[in-house]
Amino acid sequence: MADGDNGMERRDFLKTAGAATAAATTTATAGCISSLTGGSGGGSLVYARGDHPENYDPQQTTSGEVAKVTNQIFDQLIQFQPGSGGQLSDGLAKSDGWTLSGTTATLELKEDVTFHDGSDFTAADVKATIRRFTDENYQYYLGTENASGYAGFTFGNWVDSIDASSEYTVEFTLTQKYAPFLRNLAMFAAAILSQDQITSLDDQTALGTDPIGTGPFSFDELDNSNQRVRLAANDDYFGDGPNVGEVIFKTIGQNSSRAQDVVNGDSHITDNLGAESSTTIEEADTAQIKSKPGINTGYMAFNMARKEAFRDRRVRRAISLAVNTEAIVNDIYQGFAVQTGQPLPEGVMGRNPNVEPYPTDKEQAQSLLEEAGQTDIEFELATFSNPRGYNPSPIQTANQVKSDLEEIGLSVNINQFSTFSSYLDYTSAGNHDACFLGWYTDNADPDNFLYVLLDPKVDMDAVPDGQDWVSFDTEGYSTLNVGGWANTEYMQLVRDGQSTYDEATRKQKYQQASKLAHDEAPWIFVDHAKTIRAINEAVVSDSFTVSSVGGPYLELVELQ
Incomplete structure (x- = not known):
C-alpha cells in the first residue's frame, strides 16, 4: 500500500512546501488545535502528516496518507492485530468466524454494528x-477511471460471486484457489462502505468528501484551505475505544517542522521522519521515537514501456551496479533503513536468504553498457519531494543517482513534483522514464509485493514472445507495476504461489521469484525502512502501538 505505511505501501504516498508555506500551515492549524486540546471525551488527538489529500474514499486511492484517515472511519471484515507482523483478528466478521477452503470463503458477521448514520451493518x-468497486454491471459502479488499482487485486480478479442472502453471513466464490484472500479482506482498500450511502449518491466520486463507516471515528470536517481533517469519536463503536473525543489530522510539509511541532506539543504523533528530524525528537525532553522493523520496500523503477534502452537487461543491471545504494542507505538515510537486493523484506515468507544487494561496481557497469551498445543514455528521473518512510530524503537520493550515473557517462534529468498526489497521477499514467516509489505491505503476504508490484496482471498470451515488457494500455494492466515489466517466467512463479495453500510450496516459488527479480533488475532495489513514529509526552506511551501493517490504531491512544 500504499504508505501503504500501509503501505502496499499501498501502496502507502506528499505535500511539499517551502519554509514560508510550512510555517504558514503550522500557524494556521496550531491556533485551531490549541483551542481544542483538553476538550470533552478524552481530548483532541492531533496527528501531523506531510500531505493533505482531498478525497477519503478508500476505493479511489492507493495513498497511505488517505489510509491513515480512512482506517479510523471504516472497518474491514478482518483486521490486523495492532503491533503484530500481520496476525489476523476479528473485524466486522466474528472472531474465528471465517474459513477458506478450495474456492469458497465464508464469513460470519457481527450483529451489533451500526454505521455512523445509525443504519445497521449487514451482509448487503x-x-x-x-460491487461498487469491481462490477461494471452494477448501477452504482465507481467506474474504471475512478477505482484504484486495488480493485483488481483485492477483489476483482478473485471474486466470482457473492452470496449475501443471509443477513449476517457472506459467502465468496473465488475464481481460483487464492491463498492471500483472507489477508486481502484486512487491507485498507477492503473497507466496508454503507449500502445506504452508495445508493443515495448520484455521483459516486463524492463519497470521499463525506465518508460514512462503522469505525471508531466519524468524518466531521474536511478543511482543505487549512489542510486539516477532523474526526469525531464514535460513541457507539463496537470495538475497543475510542479513548479521545476527536482526532485532527494537520499538514506540515517539512519533516523538520513536523518534528518540532511534536516537540512543542502542538501535535501528538507524526511519521515519515528522516534522520535529522528524528534526532530532534531524540534530543527533546518532551517527545520520543517509537520504531520497529518495517514490512516495506523502496525502489527506483525503470519504465520499459516508455524508455527503449531499459528493455535491455544489461542496461538495467549496469545502472543497478553504478548506483551506490549502500551510500544512500547509510549516509543519506543514516541507518533508518537496510540495503536490499530484492523486493521482499525480512520476516516475509519467500525472501531469498541467498540474494545480496548489488555491489557498487562502475567498471562492470560501463562494461555492460558497452556490451549493450548503450553508452549514451539520457533519461528523466521523476521524484516526489517530501519524505516517505522508505525514502526519507528523496531529493538527496535523486541527486546521488544522478551523480553516480554521470560517472559512467549517463545523463539524468530530475523531475521533482511538489505534491505526492500529482506524482502518483504522473507515474500511474506511465509518463516517467524512471521513478522512485515504495510500498508498505497491505497484508504482510509475499503476494502483496511480488504480484501486486511486479506482475502486470495481464494474460500471459498478451506478452509477445521474446519480450519482457508490455505497454500500459494492455488490457488488464495494473499501473501499480510502474515499469511495464512482464517477465512470463516470473509471472508464472508468483501466480503459482498465490494459487496454492501449501506454505512450503509457496515459500519455494517466492524465493525463486525473488532471485529472478534480482537478476532481471526491473528496479534498482534500494531499501527496507524501519517504521518510525514520534510521539509527544502527552500521549500515554503504551497506548500507542507502532504497526508495520494496518493502522494507525488511534482509537487505542490515550492522552495524559
Whole structure:
C-alpha cells in the first residue's frame, strides 16, 4: 500500500512546501488545535502528516496518507492485530468466524454494528461495497477511471460471486484457489462502505468528501484551505475505544517542522521522519521515537514501456551496479533503513536468504553498457519531494543517482513534483522514464509485493514472445507495476504461489521469484525502512502501538 505505511505501501504516498508555506500551515492549524486540546471525551488527538489529500474514499486511492484517515472511519471484515507482523483478528466478521477452503470463503458477521448514520451493518453492505468497486454491471459502479488499482487485486480478479442472502453471513466464490484472500479482506482498500450511502449518491466520486463507516471515528470536517481533517469519536463503536473525543489530522510539509511541532506539543504523533528530524525528537525532553522493523520496500523503477534502452537487461543491471545504494542507505538515510537486493523484506515468507544487494561496481557497469551498445543514455528521473518512510530524503537520493550515473557517462534529468498526489497521477499514467516509489505491505503476504508490484496482471498470451515488457494500455494492466515489466517466467512463479495453500510450496516459488527479480533488475532495489513514529509526552506511551501493517490504531491512544 500504499504508505501503504500501509503501505502496499499501498501502496502507502506528499505535500511539499517551502519554509514560508510550512510555517504558514503550522500557524494556521496550531491556533485551531490549541483551542481544542483538553476538550470533552478524552481530548483532541492531533496527528501531523506531510500531505493533505482531498478525497477519503478508500476505493479511489492507493495513498497511505488517505489510509491513515480512512482506517479510523471504516472497518474491514478482518483486521490486523495492532503491533503484530500481520496476525489476523476479528473485524466486522466474528472472531474465528471465517474459513477458506478450495474456492469458497465464508464469513460470519457481527450483529451489533451500526454505521455512523445509525443504519445497521449487514451482509448487503459487504456485497454493495465490492460491487461498487469491481462490477461494471452494477448501477452504482465507481467506474474504471475512478477505482484504484486495488480493485483488481483485492477483489476483482478473485471474486466470482457473492452470496449475501443471509443477513449476517457472506459467502465468496473465488475464481481460483487464492491463498492471500483472507489477508486481502484486512487491507485498507477492503473497507466496508454503507449500502445506504452508495445508493443515495448520484455521483459516486463524492463519497470521499463525506465518508460514512462503522469505525471508531466519524468524518466531521474536511478543511482543505487549512489542510486539516477532523474526526469525531464514535460513541457507539463496537470495538475497543475510542479513548479521545476527536482526532485532527494537520499538514506540515517539512519533516523538520513536523518534528518540532511534536516537540512543542502542538501535535501528538507524526511519521515519515528522516534522520535529522528524528534526532530532534531524540534530543527533546518532551517527545520520543517509537520504531520497529518495517514490512516495506523502496525502489527506483525503470519504465520499459516508455524508455527503449531499459528493455535491455544489461542496461538495467549496469545502472543497478553504478548506483551506490549502500551510500544512500547509510549516509543519506543514516541507518533508518537496510540495503536490499530484492523486493521482499525480512520476516516475509519467500525472501531469498541467498540474494545480496548489488555491489557498487562502475567498471562492470560501463562494461555492460558497452556490451549493450548503450553508452549514451539520457533519461528523466521523476521524484516526489517530501519524505516517505522508505525514502526519507528523496531529493538527496535523486541527486546521488544522478551523480553516480554521470560517472559512467549517463545523463539524468530530475523531475521533482511538489505534491505526492500529482506524482502518483504522473507515474500511474506511465509518463516517467524512471521513478522512485515504495510500498508498505497491505497484508504482510509475499503476494502483496511480488504480484501486486511486479506482475502486470495481464494474460500471459498478451506478452509477445521474446519480450519482457508490455505497454500500459494492455488490457488488464495494473499501473501499480510502474515499469511495464512482464517477465512470463516470473509471472508464472508468483501466480503459482498465490494459487496454492501449501506454505512450503509457496515459500519455494517466492524465493525463486525473488532471485529472478534480482537478476532481471526491473528496479534498482534500494531499501527496507524501519517504521518510525514520534510521539509527544502527552500521549500515554503504551497506548500507542507502532504497526508495520494496518493502522494507525488511534482509537487505542490515550492522552495524559
